[in-house]
Amino acid sequence: MPGAVRKILHIDMDAFFASVEQRDDPSLRGRPVAVGHAAARGVVAAASYEARAFGVKSALPSVTALRRCPDLVFVPPRFEVYRAVSRQIHAIFADYTDLIQPLSLDEAYLDVTADRRALGTAWATAREIRARILAETGLTASAGVSYNKFLAKLASDHRKPDGQFAVTPDMGAAWVETLPVARFHGIGPVTAAKMKRLGIETGADLRAASLAFLQQHFGSSADWYFQIARGEDDRPVNPDRVRKSSGSETTFDRDLTAEAEIEAGVLRMAEDVWTWCDRAGSYGRTATVKVKYADFRQITRSRSFPAPIATRGELHAASLALIRTVLPTDAGVRLVGVTVSNFAPIEEALPLFGAAA
Template structure:
């Protein structure tokens, strides 16, 4: 007999092409035009693309060169993260009008548990609609939403009616919905696992559901139980309002490749100062310093050192970075340098708010 599990009312809010939409909002001349935030037609990587650019196959993480090849009329703009954070705070404030159980995933998306909410509204679908309307009124931006019984299904649902739409998967619809999904949509199924499942004849959720727990554990180890439960709508992960930041970083892509370590140190001094600024703003310090190096052939190398004490100063960071830079010779000229600080001291300030939800009737919640 399948173990009982709590059915919650979870909303996943996902802003539509957030960075690009902010740029188009602030600059009317960019509206309706194919736009890429980040990168350039010579180098760099696209951080976000407007829907007009996506029609040409421009996607985030694509090189600027490939993006321009796909869309010759593409406009590149530099990211303005302070502005994105400003609007993200406005959106977060809207969420908190409905529930304190808000789990941000990034600046542009979050989970909300509205099983019990501040408005006393029994309909998660209505709450999602209200939130999207308030976001539009207060920021001028569009958001999409997915509503369901757990985080996994809600996140998939939010993508169905994008942009500027929402989709509700009610408790009684969950298993049928999951059965129709391509297995690559399931949490934990990356490219390698997807190919393995395809080789085993597992293409959809329904195919996955036909296999026993023993079969899945035999072929996928500990992940087998996760896949077995997920396709049956069992996903216990709660909305965690206090997501602990695990690292803080800054990096810079150069307009021209550099090979001189003197020039690298000059750039690293600037990056270390930016990391210090971010640490101070967040009131954080860390013990592990990592130097990120991307070479002209696009290969990536990281070098790390863990200290005995927490640090948050640019000069302290730079001292460690200098040792990491000179610990071995560069194999190529360099196109990107970055510094990250991890092993942060925020674990001592951890205050996780647990969802205090008690539900008697699980399958007939109003969605």
């Protein structure tokens, strides 16, 4: 009915890549694990919670990670395995709703307003989904439960790992006021630092700022900041559908200049994009890499091929070739993105790089 309160879940797997490796190799359990390579130019793709306790995290150079944690165990990534587990998890989601919006291999929004399995509450639905993920994959997930996507995503991080947290309509706005703006999805480190210079450090500070003030300092993003400071977010959960492109981008925790770190970020975005393309059966002829620098200057590099990019390896190779056209760089990189567009039937696909899927 119009105006009805939606019930939104954000399900986020706990240290997904590293947890899969610990599951499949019992000798790794309880030990600090990094998915990646220990080579001189290697970069951490993902880290277990044991490794995170030492300050090891994704995009960190491997040599730095080893200095922080000398006992760190590196394991090479197995993206095909991670994708297979992700498909298992999304099959579980499909038992509860058709309104599923994947964000990456390890997280998704679900609209469970309809309560397909008659569990009574979104809280009970999240709990059952997490229990099934554990039973069927041996992995833990955390969940955020709320009435919109912004709050659900914030909530899923509140009881990690292996927990869930609900933000109800009567507490949403007040809860947001207690949080640092640096935790808000969509506010990266550069924006958070700018807000701090303007005296905005918490949700309460952001709410106290007028829309005119936010428009003066943040332009087109002002309306979004004004809304989330009040716990408002009207975006629907959008399931996969026919579209003209598939893209993914990430804002780094800090501005990057190291080539290996920038390339690792691009590869992670390419992996997210490939996951969608493979699941949707949509393959594009054009690959685009986007770069945003610390000064917010933005560039893109694209290449179109005679046939669709038909394997993960081809997309990785195309993305790396494009990012390397702007490397090396002395300018800090704050964001990278990868997009595939110009979709065509898969039967037209031919190997482009000779790389395996």
